[in-house]
Amino acid sequence: MKILQWTKKIAFVLFVILILLLITGFVFEKVSRSKAERIPPDGKLVDIDGHKMHYLQKGSGGPTVVFETGFDPAGHLQWYHIQQDLSKSYTTFSYDRSGLLWSERGEQPKTGEKMAEELHRLLEKTNTPKPYILVGHSFGGTLIRFFVKKYPEDIAGIVLVDSQYPDDKKYLSPELYEIVNQGLPAGFLKFANTFGAARLMFRNMFPPGTDYQYQNSIMPALLYKSADAVLEEQDQMSAVKRNAALINSFGNIPLSVLTAADTGRYDGFIKDPNLKNEMLEAWDKMQKDLLLLSSDSKQILVPNSGHYMNQDQPKVIEDAINEMYERTINKK
Known part of the structure; x- marks a missing residue:
């Protein structure tokens, strides 16, 4: 008792x-x-379809390097350091998709077509110099397809940074496909976001140290804004990928495919050694398939880099953009 x-x-x-x-x-x-x-925005806000969108434009001259972020609550912050360096030579442009960081959500659905339209309106309204070199990381590489389809005349070149392959089901076993596409735990993240835990969980999303002190302070501070938009993009991910897979040609627009080549990059994500080897082989095939998007394409393997190449090997991305600029000049 x-x-x-x-x-x-x-x-x-x-x-x-x-x-x-x-x-x-x-x-x-x-x-x-x-x-x-x-917290004041580090860029500017402009009205797009009735809501404010945030962008950071630096440098001058052309073509303009336009950065598209992956599936990520950090928005334009993923390109922050690279943008500072490249702005010495070109106009650079990064932004936060609707609902991320300082950008208001607005009413447009999170489809690939609408996100491409919003980016185009943002570039037009800010009088960003054409043509554009599009740089897309991960999910951002998938979103670029919609922009290329609708506005090919505005594009000088494309750099895909360890880009997502939208038709990944073609190369992955059912078990591995489920692991790769399981996504974030939406219910838990919403709960954690309400009671202050989410900002603590994501406070060191960028590497530690003074170089990333700004990003590590801003991203968790504004996570409460970004969380809902990220989860909404996750809900639409399957449809976006399915529609992106139908866009299978960039014509002769110069294309560079940067592929992470660190064989240990999945160690913390996939425990089964057989599944890990399958993932490495499948990713290699998917990245090579991306080369078929353009008749003028090349692949650059990046050793000592995981998926977040913009943090692991930013200099390689900068070199690839510089090289793309030379290719576009010579193509004229």
Whole structure:
């Protein structure tokens, strides 16, 4: 009987502690959001279809290097350092898709076509010099296809940075396909975002140290804004990939495919050695298939790099963009 009474008391105490933690987390999140609202954007805001979108444009001269971020709550911050370096030679342009960081969500659906249209309107409204060298990482490489299909005359060249392959089901076993496409735990992330845990979980998304101090402060501070948009993009991912797979030609637009070549890059993601080897082989095939998008394409294998090449080997990306610029000049 006493054991039962003590069990009830302990359960009650644990319940009270849990409630207090949730209240504390909720208040912490409210205070953090209030502070975050006062953080000035590092770029500019412009009205697109009734909502404000954030972009960062640096440098001058052409063509303009336009960066498209992957499936990522950090938005334009993934290109921040690379953009600073390249702006010494070109106009550079990064932005936050609707709902990410400083960009308001708006009402347009998260389809590949609409996201491409929003980017095009943003470039047009900001008088960004044409033509564009499009640079897309991961999911951003998939989104680029929609822009190329609709506005090919505006594009001078394309650089895909360890790009997602939209028809990955063709190369992956059912088991591996499920692992690769399982996505973020939406319910848990929404809960964590409400009670202050999400900003703590994502506070070191970028490498530690002073070089990434700015990104590591801004991204978690504004995560409460980005989280819903990221989850919405996740919900639309299958449809976006399915439609992107139908866009299978860039014509003769110069294309560079940068592929991460560190064989240990899946060690923390896939534990089964057989599945890991399958993933390495499948990714190699998918990256080679990307070369078929253009009659003027080349692949660059990047050793010592995982999927986030913009953090692991930013100099390689910068070199590829510089080389693409030379290819576009010689093509004229």
